[in-house]
Amino acid sequence: TKGQVVMPAKSNSIDQRDYDRHLYKARHLIENFFAKLKQYRAIATRYDKLAQNFLSAIYLASTIIWLN
Incomplete structure (x- = not known):
């Protein structure tokens, strides 16, 4: 979905934002897969x-x- 925050803010950021943990976990898995594929x-x-x-x-x- 467009406009939805997927990544969390940095831990030292003043303005912490809400994010979808399930989408972030799925994004992490996909990024790791592409990193392995590029090997x-x-x-x-x-x-x-x-x-x-x-x-x-x-x-x-x-x-x-x-x-x-």
Whole structure:
């Protein structure tokens, strides 16, 4: 949803704001997944020229990450 605060304010900030903890947890998991996905060189540098082959590489790397 647009305009909704997802990240909490810094701990030393004077103006503390409310945020949705469930959305923040989901965002954290997604960011960690993309960080792990970028560790695969073929995906980070996009070796494949065809979109279908690139998507297949993403599926393969995602499966490996999920199994570990």
